Amino acid sequence: MTASLPRHRRALVIPAGMAMATALAFLPNTAATAAPADAAPAAVSADASSLSYVVNVKGGHATSAYVKKAIAKAGGTVVTSYDKIGVIVVHSSNADFAKTIRTVRGVQSAGATRNAPLPSAVTADMGAPKALSAAEIARAESAAAAGQDPLQGLQWDLPAIKADKAHEKSLGSSKVTVAVIDTGVDDTHPDIAPNFDRAASVNCVTGKPDTSDGAWRPGAQESPHGTHVAGEIAAAKNGVGMTGVAPGVKVSGIKVSNPDGYFYTEAVVCGFMWAAEHGVDVTNNSYYTDPWYFNCKNDPDQTALLEAVTRATRYAERKGAVNVAAAGNENYDLAADEITDPVSPNDGTPSDRVIDPTECFDIPTQLPGVVTVAATGAKGLKSSFSNYGRGVIDIAAPGGDSTRYQTPEPPATSGLILGTLPGGSWGYMAGTSMASPHVAGVAALIKSTHPKASPALVKAMLYAQADATACTDPYDIDGDGKVDAVCEGPKNRNGFYGWGTADALDAVTR
Numbered sequence: 001m002t003a004s005l006p007r008h009r010r011a012l013v014i015p016a017g018m019a020m021a022t023a024l025a026f027l028p029n030t031a032a033t034a035a036p037a038d039a040a041p042a043a044v045s046a047d048a049s050s051l052s053y054v055v056n057v058k059g060g061h062a063t064s065a066y067v068k069k070a071i072a073k074a075g076g077t078v079v080t081s082y083d084k085i086g087v088i089v090v091h092s093s094n095a096d097f098a099k100t101i102r103t104v105r106g107v108q109s110a111g112a113t114r115n116a117p118l119p120s121a122v123t124a125d126m127g128a129p130k131a132l133s134a135a136e137i138a139r140a141e142s143a144a145a146a147g148q149d150p151l152q153g154l155q156w157d158l159p160a161i162k163a164d165k166a167h168e169k170s171l172g173s174s175k176v177t178v179a180v181i182d183t184g185v186d187d188t189h190p191d192i193a194p195n196f197d198r199a200a201s202v203n204c205v206t207g208k209p210d211t212s213d214g215a216w217r218p219g220a221q222e223s224p225h226g227t228h229v230a231g232e233i234a235a236a237k238n239g240v241g242m243t244g245v246a247p248g249v250k251v252s253g254i255k256v257s258n259p260d261g262y263f264y265t266e267a268v269v270c271g272f273m274w275a276a277e278h279g280v281d282v283t284n285n286s287y288y289t290d291p292w293y294f295n296c297k298n299d300p301d302q303t304a305l306l307e308a309v310t311r312a313t314r315y316a317e318r319k320g321a322v323n324v325a326a327a328g329n330e331n332y333d334l335a336a337d338e339i340t341d342p343v344s345p346n347d348g349t350p351s352d353r354v355i356d357p358t359e360c361f362d363i364p365t366q367l368p369g370v371v372t373v374a375a376t377g378a379k380g381l382k383s384s385f386s387n388y389g390r391g392v393i394d395i396a397a398p399g400g401d402s403t404r405y406q407t408p409e410p411p412a413t414s415g416l417i418l419g420t421l422p423g424g425s426w427g428y429m430a431g432t433s434m435a436s437p438h439v440a441g442v443a444a445l446i447k448s449t450h451p452k453a454s455p456a457l458v459k460a461m462l463y464a465q466a467d468a469t470a471c472t473d474p475y476d477i478d479g480d481g482k483v484d485a486v487c488e489g490p491k492n493r494n495g496f497y498g499w500g501t502a503d504a505l506d507a508v509t510r
Contacts, residue, residue: 049117050093052079052207052266054308055101055110059086070104079266080208082273085311089207089266091118098301111304113265115291115348119258129224130416131427143411149235151242151426154418156378156408157398161438162505163245166445170508171237171248173448178233178251178440179280179321181271182226182287183261184218185253186422189227191235191242192251200252200278207266209274216253217422223261224421226253228429229286231420232437233444241426242418245441245504249448252280262290262347265305268364272312276319281447283316284440285325285364286433291345293328294360302360309363317369322447322455322462324440325365326399326432327374327387331485334366334389335495357389366392371443371459374496375399375435377406378415380469382485382496384477386432390488390495395466397438397502400430405477438502445507465510466500468492 053076057067063081067088071078075094081087086108094100101110132140132151141150158164177197184203187196203215218226234251235244244251254274256267268289275283289295289309295302313323332339334357343350357366364370374396375383382388383401403415416428439462446458446465453461471487471494478484487496 050091052113052118052264053090053092053098053101053110054113054265054269054304055088055090056108056304056307056311057086057088057106058108059084059311061086063088064106067104067106070101070107074100076101079206080270082269082312085273085315087269087308087311089269098304102300109300109304109307111301113305114262115345119260129228129421129427129429130414131421131425137426140411149237149239149241149243151418153411154413155242156412157400157417157438158243158245160376160378160380160398161245161442161502163441166504166508167237167243167247169505170445170448172246172445173451174248174250175451176249176281176444176447177279178246178249178282178284178444179254179271179275180226180230180233180251180284180437181254181256181268181275182229182284183223183257184216184226184255185230185251186217186227186420187253189231189420189422189424190240191231191238191420192227194236194238195234195247195250197250197252200250200275200280201254202274203255204267204270204274205255205258207270209270216255218255219259222259223257224427225286225429225433226255227422228419228427229284229433229437231426232417232434233284233441235420242420245438246444246448249441249444257287263287265289265308269308269312272309272316272323275321276316280316280321282322282324282440282443284437285323285370286431286436287326288328288365289363291347293341293344293346293362294339294355294357295363296355296360298359306361306363310367313364313367313370317455320455322371322443322458323364323369324371324373324436324443326436327365327372327393328362329385329431330387331385332387332389333485333495334362334387334392336389371395371439371462372498373397373432373436373439374498375401375430375432376497376501377401378408378412379406380501381406381472381477382475382487383430383432384484386435388485388487388495393495393498395439395463395499395502396469396497397435397442399432399435400428401477442502442504442507445504449508461507461510462502463499465503465506466498467503468500469497470494471496
């Protein structure tokens, strides 16, 4: 399935009568051109448009004076430098900046993080989630079972991973924090406020941390995506609204998408570095890094973006964080010989390009060490839109699907996933964006049960405890007699479900 020019990465809004899930995602970048490093200082015209760049040097040391001087000579201004991983964020209006700086001694790679000038010129936004009406809330509250939060009956996804049973044993530890690296989190929501970790929250949109109060919140016109994700993970079990997968853990907001909804490399690097330095145990990443859906090693810009985010995710894991990411919503086989990417660069002029998924990567989803999550629907089958691929997908969890395709058991009425929305409301969304936070919540429960477990051990337990789920064969999700995707591999390690479906009960009892 292909996507139209998107606004949101890993979330879908699937109207009840929709015949086919639509994909919302973004993709790869173009190479810059330049002059030799020993040329005269770059002439930067006053009306030129600035772009943002990452410059990668050897990590562990302060940026050398030589490199700093070369950046300035090439017409660049350093925004910030992450010396521990050797990533420098630079703004420049010199069209040849990247090519010029790549020739400088000590620079390992460099590339433009975007095609649109600063700030992004795009203003369209994704469709709104389906918010619960007052009547729907009242019906759910009247039907709520004893001991459940009022809207829990609408959450078919909790019993799907045995989270309801897990909560009888443990809600998770308040000493564990899950960072939602996303569009921002409304920490004033009554289901989020009790568990919000302000100290681990920040705005990273420019690539440099902004710690001003409330900077992590989405603006009035910005996407509710991050708030929805945060509620799925840690909505408090407090007699209000819904219940999260791990309702006793803390959740923080690390805002990395700009007002137009783009997740650029400098912001994503900042997000992982902030999480690493602020005691975060799990990060949830329900997006892909714009503007390229797949970043290819043979492109000088894209390889620099790939290197920068790789360094940041590895650093976060070394500092104790388990990084969990959504697999994407295009029904791509990520283990195929080739994939046609029609939407990159999503902030420029996209065109169909054929990529090799062994050389071009969705970041952070396909980076080493990152837990890659596919989505399932209310019947436990791969969601119609979910990407898949043997050896790529690590685990599966509820992400929702068209209710027509996978109808939940009553009292739930929608095949989508219920979550929190800014302003104190609740609503439905679907996508691998919604599957990833379920796994992040289970990882938080494992960390709560085993507080001294390393990220590697938490991941090992996450996979070992998953419920092995056999391939769906044939997979004809819309019942039209045509196979919609092909699953390969055995029951305990296949392309649709990875090691299996996440298990929250095992997370608190084993």
